[in-house]
Amino acid sequence: MNRSEDNPSQDQAISPAPHQEAERWFGHDVLPGQSVSTELEITESYSGRTVVIPLRVFRGMQPGPKVFVSAALHGDELNGTGAIRTILGDDSWKLDAGTLLMIPVLNVLGFERHSRYLPDRRDLNRCFPGSKDGSMASRLAKVIFDAIVKRCDYGVDLHTAAVRRTNFPNVRANLDSPESLRIAEAFGTGILLHGSGPKGSLRREATKAGCVTIVVEGGEVWKVESSVAECMSRGIFNVLKELDMMQGEPDLPDSQVMIRETKWLRAERGGFMSMHVAPGDSVQKGQAIATNSSLLAEDQNRLETPFSGIVIGMTTLPAVQPGEPVVHVGRLANAKSVRRHARQVAGDDVQRTAHEHLATNIQVTEPTDQTE
Missing domain, CATH: 2.40.50.100 (RNA polymerase II/Efflux pump adaptor protein, barrel-sandwich hybrid domain)
Structure with missing residues (x-):
């Protein structure tokens, strides 16, 4: 069962435009101008309880792209989680157009174990687009891919370095693709790394399926570093502005370098x-x-x-x-x-x-x- 909770302030204050209809997300009808907290069922635990991914769905008043922003695909990489939670707790911004999915923790099973990996010791970020009758990791990947990625036009996937390492904030994308390059530049880090991503990774398979997705790397595991989270928060807003989903111009550095x-x-x-x-x-x-x-x-x-x-x-x-x-x-x-x-x-x-x-x-x- 998908459980959801409306955001009363937005639900009551904004009336939908007559030409726009509700979008169905995870068992809930989301109207233009609404913000809805809901959950995506992904599997069952050892005790048979339902395991869910908490997320927030925003809709602007005007039509526009559908974008997902995810963090903790590796369950111990939390800088992106901190950035998303900061945005979710900030009521000073407004989504004007399109649909935005904010997912603070994508790999909830790894997150609850403070682990990069799933309980079956597989890397979820090597299992996309997944399979309905494969391993646990492959089944989770398919649920996520079908329910989120296939319904979106763009994706931003937030990561940190692996354990015992740290990264300076950078964006990774296929810079030979004009649309991937556009989103990568709009995010606003000074460093852009070229590459399609490993086989089975979310960004590679999502982009292949028509959802242009970039990866952002910054900082290290098991913590929220304020300066890295700030880079990620700014970048999320920059992408939304580039896609005309928010008002304003992206806040970009004077120059960016592309590394191949x-x-x-x-x-x-x-x-x-x-x-x-x-x-x-x-x-x-x-x-x-x-x-x-x-x-x-x-x-x-x-x-x-x-x-x-x-x-x-x-x-x-x-x-x-x-x-x-x-x-x-x-x-x-x-x-x-x-x-x-x-x-x-x-x-x-x-x-x-x-x-x-x-x-x-x-x-x-x-x-x-x-x-x-």
């Missing part, structure tokens, strides 16, 4: 890493990014960037073994592009704050001179 090549720099030896860069930093080819040494700070080994670019993400765990990822760098064309990105971050209040806050989670030191 990235590389994880990996530890060459076991030991303890001293980091020389932070998420969002601009780096030049050959620059020292980390120094690895023994616990007694002896026998040093230094990692340097193979090209000029941007620190997209990095480990938050300083102890490493050979081959473990340390810093994720995105390639930029030249030193001029690196300097332009640094100025862009410094000139955008939201990105600058995120850069400063994420840096405080990493002990960044100056590299010492190495003698042969």
Whole structure:
């Protein structure tokens, strides 16, 4: 049984335009101007109880696109959850057109276990579009895909880095697709990463099915980082404004960089890493990014960037073994592009704050001179 609760303030204050009819969402008729809290049934628990995804459906007074915004597809990635909850608790904004679905936690089973994965140890973000008679993960994916994705025109899927890592806010999309590029740019991060996404991922399969979807990465698991959540909140409103679903112009940085090549720099030896860069930093080819040494700070080994670019993400765990990822760098064309990105971050209040806050989670030191 789908349970729902109207938002009385919007339901009573706004009368639907005569030419618009109610839309049926999860067992509830949503009229123009309404905001409805409801639930999507997805499966049953071990005790046979119904498992649901809570969500909010908004409709503007005018016709327009249908958009979903989701978070915690990996159940431990909560920055997007914080951003969506902030918007849901803010009554100062108004949806003028179209339909908006806000889903604070998509993977409720992982969320309740503080886990990236489902109870069957599968990654839900590798199981779309799903199957009605497959594994539990595949069945959940199908319910979500059929009930939400297939009914929407656009999607914004909010993520963080995986456990023991952090990411500077960035958007990931197929930048060769004009409509995907449009939404990616409108979100308003300074970094756009090109790619279609892994097979079975929500954004790849949704876009393939006609629902243009981008992924936003920022911060780390198990927490809501205010600066990252602010980037995500601004980006959500930016997309709605770009699609003429809200009034106003998107709040965008002066410039954005498109990255088509990235590389994880990996530890060459076991030991303890001293980091020389932070998420969002601009780096030049050959620059020292980390120094690895023994616990007694002896026998040093230094990692340097193979090209000029941007620190997209990095480990938050300083102890490493050979081959473990340390810093994720995105390639930029030249030193001029690196300097332009640094100025862009410094000139955008939201990105600058995120850069400063994420840096405080990493002990960044100056590299010492190495003698042969």
